[in-house]
Amino acid sequence: MNRQDYLDRTQEQMPLARWEHTLRVVETAAILARRFDVDKEKVDTAAILHDFCKFWTAEELIFAIKQYKLPQDLLLYNQELWHGPVASVVATKELGIQDQDIKNAIFYHTTGKPNMGLVEKVVFLADYIEPARKMPGVEAVRLLAQNSLDEAIVLSLKQTIQFLISCGQRVYPLTYDTLRDLAKHENDI
Numbered sequence: 001m002n003r004q005d006y007l008d009r010t011q012e013q014m015p016l017a018r019w020e021h022t023l024r025v026v027e028t029a030a031i032l033a034r035r036f037d038v039d040k041e042k043v044d045t046a047a048i049l050h051d052f053c054k055f056w057t058a059e060e061l062i063f064a065i066k067q068y069k070l071p072q073d074l075l076l077y078n079q080e081l082w083h084g085p086v087a088s089v090v091a092t093k094e095l096g097i098q099d100q101d102i103k104n105a106i107f108y109h110t111t112g113k114p115n116m117g118l119v120e121k122v123v124f125l126a127d128y129i130e131p132a133r134k135m136p137g138v139e140a141v142r143l144l145a146q147n148s149l150d151e152a153i154v155l156s157l158k159q160t161i162q163f164l165i166s167c168g169q170r171v172y173p174l175t176y177d178t179l180r181d182l183a184k185h186e187n188d189i
């Protein structure tokens, strides 16, 4: 499969609005990859595929989480967290993605994880700051992303956690772990 196959297969999976989001993430991720000297091809492939399963039904995602033996505790948390891990496995099984950096970037693009690699960080951040994102505080994250992937991700995580708490939603533990991991260097939690 080549890049055009990944684009075509992804576009088939989703409505126009999410497809346009995907293209903005691809563009934003390319800018970040250039800025921070990260592997462009891996970033490109992961960004194209990151939301591959975003529009699968809850039943399909639950079935996949069980069948592929993904972390079962995902099922205790918001459905929003399910599509990344499932897409990572689907990308391997259906699209032949073998590269661990790409798989991780897809898997963890919603939660983050401790010790994220550069490809993971770029895709995570691009998904948060792509130009159509309007959530409060996103502009401050875009500014930090001019100079530091880690500082930008730390702020995005804090804002996500605050948002989830304000909505009365539970925060997936891995998201706290990611914040602790990245913030430990800057005394910043």
Ligand SMILES: [Fe+2]
Residues within 6 Å of the ligand: 050, 051, 054, 083, 084, 109, 110
């Ligand atoms: Fe997503």
Ligand SMILES: [Fe+2]
Residues within 6 Å of the ligand: 021, 025, 050, 051, 127
């Ligand atoms: Fe996304």
